[in-house]
Amino acid sequence: MIGLNIKQSMAGRWFFVVISTFTNIGPMLLYLAGGLLIMKYDSTITVGDISVMVALLTRMYGPVNSLLNVQVDWMRSMALFTRIFEYLDMKSEIEEISQPKHIDKPEGNIVFDHVNFHYEPERPILKDISFELKPGKSIAIVGPSGSGKSTIINLIPRLYDVIGGSVSVDGVDVRELCLSELRNMIGIVSQETYLFNGTIRDNLLYVKEDATDEEMIEACRKANIYDFVMDQEKGLDTMVGNRGLKLSGGEKQRISIARILLKDPTVFIFDEATSALDSISENKIQEAIDPIIRSKTSILIAHRLSTILAADEIIVIKDGTIAERGTHKELVRAGGVYQELYETQFNKNETPADIDLTGAVIAHEE
Ligand SMILES: Nc1ncnc2c1ncn2[C@@H]1O[C@H](COP(=O)(O)OP(=O)(O)OP(=O)(O)O)[C@@H](O)[C@H]1O
Ligand SMILES: [Mg+2]
Known part of the structure; x- marks a missing residue:
């Protein structure tokens, strides 16, 4: 990166040195030559002629300078492009097999079978993880920060491949599945919501190119972001800024829920x-995802009790x-890691009236 910067700022330095030397020396030389000519050889040349020449010369520098700048810009862009092309030429670590399998009717049965995983060999992250998520059910994954929760879900759409064991969807190992099909089956609202620089509409159309305005509005309504969108002068055409910079964390998450x-x-x-949202914002998100959790096979990495309780x-x-x-009740009774997390983390934002500390959850029991 430093190399690139140096290359970029060095390109053109030499041109500028040469050009500015000429701009300064040029008129001097003209005056000198003109003066000598008048004195020694040809007295028909006047001082006026020479002044005109000098004036013309300086006017010529402008265009010549811009022409040379083209060359400098070109060199700078090439330095950048080389970098971009290097990046594009990089081979993806995750590759589809030559004859990938297809799932006719996706159901969303996800099985982790003795999964081991590490990012760097000397530091194992997941050790012997096995669980099954049945279609229509939901699982909440909880645990301390850095315990490997996000890593677990990264393995499902094959952002990384397992080191040992296997992850399968509807009975097929994800490594044998058609990648685009696999990724189409899965919708992730990640911890760090990624929006690209464009309008809200662009960000929504990204997942469904042919969505109509009605569909988009309906999705925004369900995701509890509709009022916000309508409050904006330009509605769906509001720019979100680089990485969604112009929106709050909660708004970004609701757009990604939309x-x-x-x-679907x-x-x-x-x-x-994990970052704290205010309780109004949290409630809005909760309201938006609750129906999704109930109607879809879901995996929730949860920090808030209300999300945890929505899971089976x-x-x-x-x-x-x-x-x-x-279940929540069983785990609180067991008095282990969960109970500790529960007392220190989960119930911070919930109203105490909702929960009876023996583990019976009054408000959420159905
Ligand atoms: N791309 C990566 N390369 C190397 N190490 C990583 C990478 N991503 C995560 N890790 C490490 O793996 C461990 C597990 O990370 P992970 O993101 O799964 O934690 P988490 O349980 O989701 O934590 P949190 O609750 O804070 O989100 C961490 O120690 C982290 O430093
Ligand atoms: Mg995480």
């Missing part, structure tokens, strides 16, 4: 943000292994 609703994937994955089963990850699993 995206998921448009995409078989499996819904929600990696809940809870898996507690600690140091890359499954430490405990069960």
Whole structure:
């Protein structure tokens, strides 16, 4: 990167040195030559003629300068482009096999079978993770920060491949599946919502090119972002800024929920943000995802009790292994990692009236 910067700023330096030397020396030489001519040889040349020549010369520098600048710009762009092309030429680590399998009727049955994983060999991240997510059900993954929760979900759309064991969807190992089909089946609202620089509309159309305005509005309504969109002067055509910079964390997440609703994937994955949102914003997100969790096969990485309670089963990850699993009630009673997390983290934002500390959840029991 430093090399690139140096290359970029060095390109053209030499041109500028030469050009500015000429701009300064040029008129001097003309005056000198003119003066000598008048004195020694040809007295028909006047001082006026020479002044005109000098004036013309300086006017010529402008265009010549811009012409030379083209060359400098070209060199600078090439320095950048080489870098971009190097990046494009990089081979993807995840490759589709030559004859990928297809799933006719995706159901969203996800099985982790003794999965081991590391980013760097000396530091194992996941150790012997096994669980099954049945179609229509939902699993909440909880655990301390850095325990490997996001890593688990990254393995499903094959952002990385497992080192040992396997991840399969509807009975087919993900490594044998058609990649685009696999990724189409899965909708992820990630911890760090990614929006690209464009309008809200562009960001929504990205998942479904042919979505109509009605569909988009419906999705925004369900994702609880409709009022916000309508409050904007330009509505759906509001620019979100680079990486969604002009929106708050909660607004970004709700737009990405609207995206998921448009995409309507078989499996819904929600990696809940750890960063604190205010409770109004959290409630809006909760309201938006609750119906999705109920209607779709989902995996939720949860930090808030209300999200955890929406799931059918809870898996507690600690140091890359499954430490405990069960329902909220069972886990609180067991008095292990979950109970500790529950007391220190989960119930911070919930109203105490909702929860009876023996583990019976009054408001959410159906
Ligand atoms: N791309 C990567 N390269 C190397 N190490 C990574 C990478 N991504 C994550 N890690 C490491 O893997 C471990 C697990 O990370 P992961 O993101 O799965 O944690 P998490 O349980 O989702 O945490 P949080 O609750 O804070 O989101 C961490 O120690 C992290 O430093
Ligand atoms: Mg995470």
